[in-house]
Amino acid sequence: xxxxxxxxxxxxxxxxxxxxxxxxxxxxxxxxxxxxxxxxxxxxxxxxxxxxxxxxxxxxxxxxxxxxxxxxxxxxxxxxxxxxxxxxxxxxxxxxxxxxxxxxxxxxxxxxxxxxxxxxxxxxxxxxxxxxxxxxxxxxxxxxxxxxxxxxxxxxxxxxxxxxxxxxxxxxxxxxxxxxxxxxxxxxxxxxxxxxxxxxxxxxxxxxxxxxxxxxxx
Ligand SMILES: CC(C)(COP(=O)(O)OP(=O)(O)OC[C@H]1O[C@@H](n2cnc3c(N)ncnc32)[C@H](O)[C@@H]1OP(=O)(O)O)[C@@H](O)C(=O)NCCC(=O)NCCS
Numbered sequence: 320x321x322x323x324x325x326x327x328x329x330x331x332x333x334x335x336x337x338x339x340x341x342x343x344x345x346x347x348x349x350x351x352x353x354x355x356x357x358x359x360x361x362x363x364x365x366x367x368x369x370x371x372x373x374x375x376x377x378x379x380x381x382x383x384x385x386x387x388x389x390x391x392x393x394x395x396x397x398x399x400x401x402x403x404x405x406x407x408x409x410x411x412x413x414x415x416x417x418x419x420x421x422x423x424x425x426x427x428x429x430x431x432x433x434x435x436x437x438x439x440x441x442x443x444x445x446x447x448x449x450x451x452x453x454x455x456x457x458x459x460x461x462x463x464x465x466x467x468x469x470x471x472x473x474x475x476x477x478x479x480x481x482x483x484x485x486x487x488x489x490x491x492x493x494x495x496x497x498x499x500x501x502x503x504x505x506x507x508x509x510x511x512x513x514x515x516x517x518x519x520x521x522x523x524x525x526x527x528x529x530x531x532x533x534x535x536x537x
Contacts, residue, residue, distance in 0.1 A: 321388040324470045327396065329371055335384065335393045336367045342395075342457035347491060348523040349435055349511065352428045353412055355419060369414055370398075379407065383474050385458070385467040395458035395467035399475050403449045403482060409440050427517050434511040435489060438527045442487055449484035449532075451475065456494055468494075472501045479530065486530040495526050503528040 327335065340357030343350045354369075356362025374380050379402055385395040400407065412432040419425035443450060453475060458467045479486050490498055499505070511523040 322394070322465065322467055322470060323386050323388055324474055325384050325386060327382050327384040327393065329374075331384070331393060332367045332371055335396050336363050336370070338393070338459045339396060339455065339457040340366075342459060342463075344460070348521045349431055349525075352424070352431050352520075353435075355424065355428070365414070365418055369418070379403075383471050385470050387462065394462040394465075395471060396455065397453065397457075397471040397475070398455040399478075400452045400454065401449070401478065401482075401484070402443070402451070403484075406443055406448065406450075409436070427513070427520065430513045430517060431511055431523065434513055435523075435525075438507070438509070439487060439489065442529070446485055449482045451479050451484045451486040453486065453488045456497070468497050469500075472497055476501050476530070480533050483532050485532040488526075488528045488530075490526040490528050492526075495528070498528050498530075501530065502533075503530040 340350075340354075340363065343357070345351060345358065350357065354362075354366045357366060374382065377400070379400045381399045381401055383397050383399075384393045386392065387394050411429050413429075414425075419428060439452060456468060456471060458465075475486065478484070486503070488494070488498055488503060490503075495505075505526055506529055507527045509525060509527060511525070513520065
């Protein structure tokens with residue numbers, strides 16, 4: 320199979336950021352809100368800069384890519400946080416000026432983000448390190464079902480097993496099968512809860528999934 324796992328360089332983000340939004344297909348209210356305008360050049364550029372900023376300031380942030388060696392195209396990317404020495408601070412999402420079209424959209428994004436992170440933060444508070452969280456797992460629609468997602472999951476699962484980490488994922492329906500195949504267990508179906516003034520927005524439903532550590536502490 321001509322698919323190869325690797326690590327993207329900073330210069331490569333421009334080439335795959337549009338693909339990640341295409342893979343999500345506008346179906347995730349969370350992505351549409353926290354990473355807005357993913358289908359415009361301006362929105363993609365804003366997300367590229369935010370991804371690179373977070374990668375630079377946070378050494379726990381690990382990106383992997385899958386390249387199709389026949390075309391040299393990056394067809395999939397995943398991003399994990401690997402917490403070994405220290406638990407992460409419980410910080411609300413932010414972005415440079417212009418990320419959101421106005422203060423209401425920013426406030427909505429921050430409320431949705433808090434609702435999304437609530438289970439993750441609880442899990443992190445209640446469990447010992449090492450811990451790993453999968454934040455992004457996307458494969459270009461025309462390259463799905465070729466094993467790229469599996470390669471990126473294998474990377475994460477092998478690392479988790481080698482350091483004795485428990486892993487968590489807030490999964491979409493599309494991702495769920497891949498994660499179950501990799502040892503994740505469904506904990507809960509949940510709908511992100513936002514304040515009353517945002518209740519008319521589309522619902523974001525997710526699966527909270529955990530892969531128990533396979534070595535080290537229980
Ligand atoms: C989830 C995703 C990353 C899987 O990538 P992929 O490269 O197609 O995965 P693989 O080819 O390695 O397939 C892994 C398994 O998932 C299944 N699968 C792949 N794509 C699927 C889809 N869209 N819907 C349901 N199942 C899917 C495959 O059947 C396969 O199982 P099998 O080996 O038993 O046949 C990809 O479908 C995607 O990008 N989806 C949209 C974005 C998304 O929702 N990501 C998850 C965020 S939590």
